[in-house]
Amino acid sequence: MTYSDLLRSSRDNCGFGLIANIDNTPSYQTLTRAITALERMMHRGAIAADGKSGDGSGLLLSMPREFMRSVAIKGGVELPDLFAVATLFTKRKNRLDTFCDICAANDLKVVLKREVPIDTEALGEQALESLPHIYHMFVVPNSIISTQRFDALLYLSRKEIEHALFDDDDFYIPSMSSRMISYKGLVMPTHIKEFFLDFQDEQFKISFSLFHQRFSTNTLPKWKLAQPFRSIAHNGEINSVEANRFNVKVKSESIKSEVFSRKELDRLLPILQQDMSDSASADNFFEFLIVNGMDFFKAARAVIPAPWQNAPHMDPDLRAFYEYHSTVFEAWDGPAAFSLTDGRYIGCVLDRNGLRPSKYVITHDNTLLITSEYGVIDLREDEIKERGRLQSGEMIGLDLKFARVLKDTQINDYLKSSNPYMKWLNTHMIYLQEHVEDQYGAKYNIDQDLLIAQQRFYNITQEVIEQVIEPMIKEGKEAVGSMGDDTPLAAFSDKQRSFSDFFKQKFAQVTNPPIDPIREKVVMSLNTGFGEIHNILDELPSHASRLKAISPILTQEKLKVLKSFGDEESPCYEAHYKHAVFETTYKTDLKATLDALTTKVIKSVKKDGIRIVMLSDDGFSSELKTIPMLLAVGRINQELLRYNIRHLVSIVAVTNEVVDSHSTASLLAYGASAVHPKLLFATVEQLVESRSYLQLSTSDAHKSVLSALNGGLLKIMSKMGISTLASYRNSSLFDVLGLSSQIVDECFCDSHALIPGLGYSDIDKRIQKVHQDSFDKRGFGSIFPLKIGGFYKFYNGSEYHDFGPDIIHAIHDLSRSAKASDYAKLRGLIAGRDRKFIRDFFEFKSDRKSIPIDRVESSKTILKRFASAAMSLGSISPEAHECIAEAMNELGGQSNSGEGGEDAARFKTNKNSKIKQVASGRFGVTPAYLRSAEEIQIKVAQGAKPGEGGQLPGHKVTPLIAQLRHTVAGVTLISPPPHHDIYSIEDLAQLIFDLKQVNPKATIAVKLVSTAGVGTIAVGVAKAYADKIIISGGDGGTGAAPLTSIKFAGNPWELGLSEAHNALKANGLRELVSLQADGGLKCGIDVVKAALMGSESFAFGTSVLTIIGCKMLRICHVNRCSVGIATQNEKLRNEHYKGTVEQLKNYFMLLAEDVREILADLGYESLEQIVGRSDLLKVLKDERSNKFDFSNILHKESGVETCQVDSNHPFDNNSFEHGVLDEARSIIKKPSGSIRITREICNLNRSFGALISGEIAQYYGDKGLKDGSINIELTGIAGQALGAFLINGVNIYLNGVANDYIGKGMHGGKIIIKTVHSGEEFSGGGNTCLYGATGGKLYLNAAVGERFAVRNSGALAIVEGTGDNACEYMTGGIVVILGSTGINFGAGMTGGVAFIYDEEHNFIENVNRELVEAVRIDTDDGDEARHYLKRLLKEYIDETQSNKAEEILSSFRTQIRNFWLVRPKNLTKLPLSQEKGD
């Protein structure tokens, strides 16, 4: 992808759904209902100011046969029984000839071309500019033969036409089918009926429709990217799409079809169209399976399998179905709700994590409606037969032929019994584990001298042993560190670095969520198989042949077993596992050896039948160096694919290079099936034998290391939102920094090559040098032979650290003395570091003459652009937190509360943090907190560990912190990896909307971490109405994080900032948002360079801590910070915290002066004038700098450079609630008595309650108004986030149902939802209700969706059923569920309690018992709980008249036996108070 394409690329999320008449009876009403549903989900798409331009919408309809016939007759053609209509987008009319010619060549006849009648009035400007001609091509079979295989020929023709017109970007075939037709385009749902005149004809009768409203992250939407595609409509994002695309190519190699001949297959391949979206790729693949005769449901579940690997509750036969299919299929993994159809069946399937809403309604008149939201068409309650939702991994289907709705269990029954999968597996599948006696028992016994040389060559330093390996041995977990990464990129370093250092992990942000590999482990798997990828279109017993391992990391024993199956001499030998070992050693020429090795591997696969390629660097010696394993794996993987033999082979890396999860993951992501980390295991053995303090056996140590690596792998996969290793392998999910384009093209071509630089010969030179050094026996190192290290911590003479001792001393000195001379010392150190960071390669090149400094804007105005980076009270001490706030306020800058609340007593003082952060834990996020902010920052990712959650251990949770975070002292607080209300861009838009209601004056900022593609995300964020975007460097971060995340995830900020700035410009959105850079900024030169690259303001994290005394201990995570900053220890805080407001002021004043001097030098009066002026920078000219290509970073799109608006207003002005607020205002002004307001509500009225609550919080703080002051009675179906941030004194009574996020961030008041269709059978609310609630009550007499009460810390809730993951991360509050729950209940729940009514006695299976226990309450001990519950139920009945609760209460003595009380294991005193659960 070119840089220009990258700036303009997009990701899409959306609202979607389907509607079908179960009896397959066509009607015009089905069409109008589909259109209405689309209109009612407009807020899930993007809308421009003119109300006409958006990112596209569309409908995939069952063929309106009668309509088409009559149209054809008007055109003079009488259609036969069998006909198809293709929809065509083209700008050039001669393309129609190509279309007709290819059809003719395939025995098809085009009988009519029809220009589809449209009304261009309905289009926005942009859509009009790019409007293609839209044609309907009527195609019929030309012979008897073609009649029989009409559908196949249609597909073949379409593929051939696509290939023929590949270069024509404007040509596109939205559909070409006899069963379905697509109407889509860059048109808003509200105008689609006007636009397509066909829709105004009541003859246009259809029986079903898939529909879709697109939200693209960019503003350059294309007609062809509108959805639905040919067989699916997708809401979400496929995180694993890179791997899936690669794997489709691999699968294509071995396809044999019953529908198409070999020759035809060759004509129609490749399966995937290039340069299309993730959804389009999924559609291509699914469609291919269907066209080739694969069963509709099997195809659906092959592409989107339910999580089966770690699902003990699943039917074994069903697991067998999945396990069998896992030999050739891997999940298209990520947040996904797919509507799919092949014309006969129609269905909807949800991803394994349940990250997208999918709600269905079945009416008495036999309509099935599945949509993202309830209430998108108006139905009376008495019309409704069923109202439900899909749970994680579930599918619902409709057989149009037999008019049957198929629920998940019925589909599963069909799948599992369609073939004897279990038998096939039993016969053919082999588990390595079964053949292993003691898998950790192996001995390495490497010669000590060689071992040492290997350790030196493969960069196992003393530091790596201490910091990386020993923690794995001791804890069985990856090591944790803190304070970010301050070392240069591998490419810029002149020290020894591992090859995998060039690779930076990708992570999910905004458009897709990361997942929690610990708390939601149930959906994850590292299962690995070895063996051929057989024809995916066949189901044969022999296809079950697989050697399987539960982890891709093989111990020596497992490797031996694997080898024994591929060794002709062995009794276990099977030809399809035949292996050969290829040495990666070389003497002189890296590139030539790599080429030769590749050729050798190809040959052995082709000629010798090698099926398991073992790459080994075993031959390393004083004579022989080794090719970096990752380079070899990447290259061979690509080359095998080029020869179409990738499917035959599994690649195994037996390597000395792997020491941590990062180096493991990179091998897997570029094609390895498994890894044997030989030197790591050997080193562990050596350590255990030589270091008595380790006190454990080698096998225990190996076991620990293995589990640490496994955990690390899960973490790396999950930060990209990928659940299974099969979907991660071949994903190339890394950015490659500093390697030449040639290397990346040849070995890592699916990754972005950033700052292209070092080529084969450069790498070769580096290896030569290290190799020489490794065998250097000259005196030094003879006593202690290892290198000391220096990558993680500072050591003299080793890797450069930008916060090394000298710089720390300099910062301390200057902030104490306030002297310019001391500041100059720091500046000198920074200037003297010599090209360690990207910005160091640039020098100024002004187009103006210098000006006197007095013409430059004052320090005061510059200081306004400075902010402290987010650091929570909790991660740092209250003293430090307040000191920073006070200093920033006095300077006129901003301080950032961080995640974790702030003492309300600070709100109206100069200790108030102007920036309030909203992070995934939502700790302390209350209406008053939000209202006290000048800026609300949504932390989507943080530099230290993008895509990961966090944990504040109980011992750090002091009473103050507990109070701020609405929990109890000593309770561990877990922040989930994703925001559970942002799985997708339209979700972010919703959260921004919520926040803009609760605090209309605040700037809403979104914090992102630099990575290739962050520009696309930034554009989407701007479209979601954020006002400001922060681009954080992947190296930053002050908090604790796994070392591999600190070091290897995320890119330097320069890359992200420049990309975001340019992408916003390319999309014309730069003027709507401002940009801020964050990461390692210290001096004026950093600030000015950041400004030139597009940043308008600047955040300082580590520097700020250093100023107030931090000495870079990097032990923030142990509560022992000796300078009293990163600790809650009273003694350390009181006696050793020495930071002052003055120090911060001194530093920033000097910094601002420095900025002024540089501006004067450049000849500019203000920072504003130079923002985005990358043309004022030029790359240094010398050999080292010339190595790298920085042109993309200095690239300058044309357009406005800075934000030009005060606020990026959402299209929805929320007049609905403004009206309600007007009515309520009298009582807010004069709070006495109470008021009753009634309204009809619909799903377009979102975030209801937030505006009023914010207004009340402004004057009354979090205590709000007197209970029951404002009572709002609603009827209808509420939009998302009903009662968000609700405050005391406001009660919402809804007669109807509500959508997702009910009571999000609720702090007080009541939400009472009464629905006619009640009980656990019916849904009354959506997903993620009560997320981050800190108080209040929610009663709802039906079931709710996934993740109910996630991160609840104070609300009291009663509902009658929930989806999966209920009460996840809960830290307080009380939840009563009078019906069934989904799986993984109470994961990460560290506080609060839940009562579960479990009549079927199957609840206990659903509990995640890591942190909680379920106890009965029909005992003497349960006395208090029992009576408490009874009181709650009585009140619940009063409010909702729940039948279920009445039933229970009427025989309470009996029913009490069916209740479980779930509580955290270490909770001693139940927090049962009548008011709320704290």
Added chain:
Amino acid sequence: MREFLTTSKIDPKKRLVVERTKDFNEIYEPFDKHSARAQSERCIQCGDPFCLNKCPLHNFIPQWLKSIAQKDLEFAFKLSNEPSPFPEVMGRVCPHDRLCEGDCTLNDGHGAITIGSIETFITTEGFKAGLKPDFPGVTTDKKVAVIGSGPAGLSVATYLLRSGIGVDMYEREDRAGGLLTYGIPNFKLDKKIVQHRVDLLLEAGLNLHLNCNIGGDVAFEDLTRSHDAIFIGIGATKAKRASLKGEDANNVYSAMEYLTAIGKKNFGKKYDKAFDFKGLKVVVIGGGDTAMDCVRTATREGASQVTCLYRRDAANMPGSSKEYKNAMEEGVEFSFFSSPKQILTNSKNIATGIEVIKTRLSSKDESGRERIEQIKSSEYNIEADVIITALGFDVEVPPFYASNGIETNEWGEIVLDENHQSTTAGIYAGGDCYRGADLVVSAAYDGREAASAIVKSLL
């Protein structure tokens, strides 16, 4: 680790003053295993190990502290003996409070880690446990001459021998060790310890030539002919003069004369009896470590009164504050803000006392140190039977420098390039003859770096 909140800093025990001033034995009792471990466990293991950064040798301090905490003496021994040629010496003589311990993260109220004492502990205990640094023997045909057996010479010899290179070491005194042997009193550094190191080197193949003065006994040119490289480590041994009237009086001595004489006395060798100061009033001029060595030696030698004259105050003394404290404890009198004006002599050219003028501190100079200003009309006299000047050292410039093209700067210090090589190829140098009077640890560093360069050029 990180037990600094629960364990306080504890220095090793000192012997009682009344006991220790009776002999020349070391005054510190070594750490036992438990204290060494407990003190090591206080270490934070910080991300920026300031200790290691400040140490001229960049010793692997955090790493060996951790090893001791983990009861792994052998590993600590290896870590400690890798970058340092004689850690057990450095643990005793290095001014830790100004270097590693001074910059220790915990030295801001918590109390620095007692790095020096633990350093001493590791190698002392290691030796006891039979551990030894590895020497391969002379495995190459290369040979290097080392002139001077002081810290720089011992260091370069250590690293050369570790590389299998032969070393001829030339020392003009009767014992090896230079300053370590005759400069530093036994109560600070037991001579057995120095000798043990020398023995280890002898065992490793060192050829030691004692009582051999290069340029005298052996011509420098002979060395160049017979060796592949030469290292000069002859120190800075010329006492700085005070330029005072009366300085040449018979009973005014330089510090090094005094310390060497007593050193010899303690070895049971012949020495000049004029240095027996028993019952005399001794005045030492100067405030550095050498001055402390002199006053404390005099105390042990039974002087009736020992006074130290210093122009600034205690806080501004250039040496280790530990030494000042020890001297105080041992009964030395300090006369601060006192600048000698002249030495009062009688007709036999014997000093009888010193005329002193009071001083005060004034504005700071460029380096941030406060200048001294004399207070008018504040002169007074003090009596003295013996006067010792401890005003620092200058380098001596032997004639063979010039004749071999070895350039020096205006102070006579050898000019070196980044490889510690002099202006004549193949001739290296380090220590005080290159730096002027400096620390033992700097000399050890020079020796190590020079060895590294020599090894690179020879092998």
